[in-house]
Amino acid sequence: MQQPLRPRARSQAPSPLGSGAALRWGVAFSTLLTGLIWLLGERLERVPLLPDRGAAWYYWQLPDPTLLTRLSAWVPYLLHNLAVWYLIYLAQKQRPAYTAGLHPFNVWALAVNGFFGALHVLQTHLFYDGLAQDVSIFSSQGSVIVLLVLVLIMENRRRGMFWGKPAPLSRQVVDFVRKYHGYFFAWAVIYTFWFHPAVATAGHLLGFFYTYLLMLQGSLFFTRAHLNRYWTFGLEFLVLLHGTIVAVLQGNGIWPMFAFGFAGILVITQMHGLGLRSWAKWAILALYCGGVMYVYSDRGWAKVNEVIRIPLIDYVLVFLLAGLISLGLWVARRLRPARAAG
Numbered sequence: 001m002q003q004p005l006r007p008r009a010r011s012q013a014p015s016p017l018g019s020g021a022a023l024r025w026g027v028a029f030s031t032l033l034t035g036l037i038w039l040l041g042e043r044l045e046r047v048p049l050l051p052d053r054g055a056a057w058y059y060w061q062l063p064d065p066t067l068l069t070r071l072s073a074w075v076p077y078l079l080h081n082l083a084v085w086y087l088i089y090l091a092q093k094q095r096p097a098y099t100a101g102l103h104p105f106n107v108w109a110l111a112v113n114g115f116f117g118a119l120h121v122l123q124t125h126l127f128y129d130g131l132a133q134d135v136s137i138f139s140s141q142g143s144v145i146v147l148l149v150l151v152l153i154m155e156n157r158r159r160g161m162f163w164g165k166p167a168p169l170s171r172q173v174v175d176f177v178r179k180y181h182g183y184f185f186a187w188a189v190i191y192t193f194w195f196h197p198a199v200a201t202a203g204h205l206l207g208f209f210y211t212y213l214l215m216l217q218g219s220l221f222f223t224r225a226h227l228n229r230y231w232t233f234g235l236e237f238l239v240l241l242h243g244t245i246v247a248v249l250q251g252n253g254i255w256p257m258f259a260f261g262f263a264g265i266l267v268i269t270q271m272h273g274l275g276l277r278s279w280a281k282w283a284i285l286a287l288y289c290g291g292v293m294y295v296y297s298d299r300g301w302a303k304v305n306e307v308i309r310i311p312l313i314d315y316v317l318v319f320l321l322a323g324l325i326s327l328g329l330w331v332a333r334r335l336r337p338a339r340a341a342g
Contacts, residue, residue, distance in 0.1 A: 017102050019223035022110065023216065023231065030212035033117055034205055040125060041200020047128055058132040060197050060204075065133050072127035074134075077194035080116040084109060084186045084218065091222055092179075100224050109219035117193075117212055124198040131195045140195040143188035148239065149317045150184065152269060153177050159273030167318065173325045182221060189214045203246040210238050229273050236270050254306070256295050261310025263288055268311065 050063050062069060091105045102110075124130070132140070152161065153169060154177045161167035193211045196204060217235060220226040240262035247255035267288050271281060296304045 018100055019102055019106070019220055019225035020100070022102055022106070022223075023220065023225040023228075026110065026216035026219070027213065029114060030117075030209060030216060033121065033212055034209040036118075037121055037198045037208055038200045038205055040121070043125065044128070044197070044199050056137060058137045060130075060199055061133045062129050065129055069127045069129045070133060072123050073130050073194055076116060076119055076123060077131060077190065080112070080194070081187060081190045083112045083116075084190065085183060087112070088182045088186060088221065092182075096222050098222055098224055098227065102220075103222055106220060106223060109221075110216075113215040113219050116190075117215065120194060121198045128197050130197045131191070132197075135195070140192045143191055145314075145317070146321070147185055147188045148236070149314055149321055150177055150181055151236065152265075152314065152318050153322055154181055155269075155273060159269065161269055161315075161318070163268060164272040169318075169322050170326050172329055173322050176325055176329060182218065185214075186218055189218060202249055206242050206245060210235075210242050213238070229275075233270060233274060237266065240266060256299065256303075257306035257309055260288070260292055260295075260307035263291075264307060264311040265314060 048063060049059060049061070052059050087105045087109050091103070094103075094105075096103055120130075153174060156166050156169050156174055161169075189211060193208075193215070196207065198204070198208060213235060217226065217232070225231065240259070243258040243262055244255055247258045267285055271284060276284075292304070292307055
């Protein structure tokens with residue numbers, strides 16, 4: 001999802017391993033780790049847990065955590081996050097050209113994410129708890145929501161915001177997000193990854209597989225694979241699948257809100273970055289409208305407002321975050337002359 005910065009000469013030659021091959025092997029490794037979580041999952045079913053307390057309660061946490069169980073999650077989380085941040089810093093300092101191969105920092109990023117990706121499985125089976133013991137469930141959900149909204153901002157010039165037409169966002173704001181999004185994305189993904197214990201419910205398995213893929217994407221910065229529009233669209237499309245399937249598994253009856261909400265963003269914005277012909281776009285829109293009519297003719301038209309809730313929230317957040325970033329940049333410009341004068 002990262003967009004290219006202005007390149008300058010590389011101090012180190014890229015690896016002969018192609019980024020496309022690294023992407024394919026990374027998907028295979030992500031599948032393997034997810035399969036490992038599934039294979040070992042039965043062992044964790046014997047861990048005693050407290051009764052569910054509702055939407056604000058995270059069920060998968062120990063009733064009596066200790067300092068050791070807490071540190072077992074927080075220490076590797078911090079090491080993981082700081083290591084990836086350091087690699088992003090090194091990469092941006094070099095500002096290499098985008099290449100079909102891997103840079104040395106890509107190799108390190110893949111190794112770091114692979115190591116900690118496997119370590120979390122081991123940590124869960126030794127100590128169980130993730131970060132959820134000490135932070136709100138809404139912090140994990142909120143971090144991913146902001147990540148998705150920043151992608152909409154970052155891709156505004158390339159694919160537009162509304163049916164291929166760009167939103168009136170400041171170039172400075174979009175450039176700022178493009179340049180620094182890697183730090184926030186790394187935090188959001190790694191924080192969410194360590195928030196959950198590696199248990200084998202269907203929702204967790206889908207979530208961990210998706211998180212592994214996002215870490216893979218984050219490891220391939222400054223490569224052509226990182227910019228592949230079909231791969232990045234696939235990552236966005238998985239949000240639709242994951243959100244819908246988890247809602248279905250919860251059995252609360254609100255799955256259409258997630259299915260048609262995320263599909264609405266796909267139709268309004270995301271599909272326009274794929275270079276589809278006009279007839280294909282109209283066909284996808286027709287399928288979407290047909291699906292809404294089919295489901296809500298039975299569900300009841302009084303509930304059809306569900307389909308606009310997620311898109312409305314996301315697009316409002318686009319302009320809210322863009323405004324906050326613009327304000328921050330304005331304050332920074334105002335302070336810079338004052339510092340120079342001082």
